[in-house]
Amino acid sequence: MSQTQTARPLLPDPETAPELFDGVLTRRVWAFLIDLTIMGMLMMVFGVVGFIAGFLTFGLAWLALLFLVPATVLVYYGATLGSHSRATLGMRMMDLVLTPTRGQPLDGWMAIIHAAVFWITVGICWPVSLLFALFTPRRQMIHDLITGTLMVRRSPMIRHWQAYDSRSQGAY
Numbered sequence: 001m002s003q004t005q006t007a008r009p010l011l012p013d014p015e016t017a018p019e020l021f022d023g024v025l026t027r028r029v030w031a032f033l034i035d036l037t038i039m040g041m042l043m044m045v046f047g048v049v050g051f052i053a054g055f056l057t058f059g060l061a062w063l064a065l066l067f068l069v070p071a072t073v074l075v076y077y078g079a080t081l082g083s084h085s086r087a088t089l090g091m092r093m094m095d096l097v098l099t100p101t102r103g104q105p106l107d108g109w110m111a112i113i114h115a116a117v118f119w120i121t122v123g124i125c126w127p128v129s130l131l132f133a134l135f136t137p138r139r140q141m142i143h144d145l146i147t148g149t150l151m152v153r154r155s156p157m158i159r160h161w162q163a164y165d166s167r168s169q170g171a172y
Contacts, residue, residue, distance in 0.1 A: 011101055014137050019156040024139045027094040028151060034090030043072050077115035082108030095154045102148035117143040
């Protein structure tokens with residue numbers, strides 16, 4: 001490998017780093033339920049504000065309520081998954097982090113695409129999407145494979161990347 005190329009970190013393997021994948025699927029379900037609760041509360045607040053604003057704007061603001069659900073979902077995922085923590089509030093509570101697998105950074109747009117593909121696949125057939133993770137070695141769901149992401153436990157992942165960094169420092 002030449003000095004102009006950067007070493008691409010290897011994806012963690014469940015065989016060599018099982019602590020990264022310990023209970024990930026269960027944690028993902030709980031994180032999703034937490035995120036649904038948070039988004040529901042946000043939608044209620046925005047809905048009340050929009051309802052009151054509708055009276056003040058002679059009903060014009062009520063049209064904005066049509067976009068309340070998709071806008072809240074997109075902004076929530078873009079702001080949380082697209083942040084430096086790469087996790088929604090529910091994922092943070094469950095010690096999860098979303099990691100890109102294709103060497104691309106996980107920015108706000110990629111987070112929104114990840115969320116959109118998630119809602120599409122779950123909307124089509126959520127049991128298949130959930131069961132799919134049981135048969136992939138890294139517990140990836142369909143939307144993870146499509147968008148090139150991997151969900152792992154945060155605290156062991158930090159140790160994994162620190163160990164990788166120390167090994168790759170001596171590679172040059």
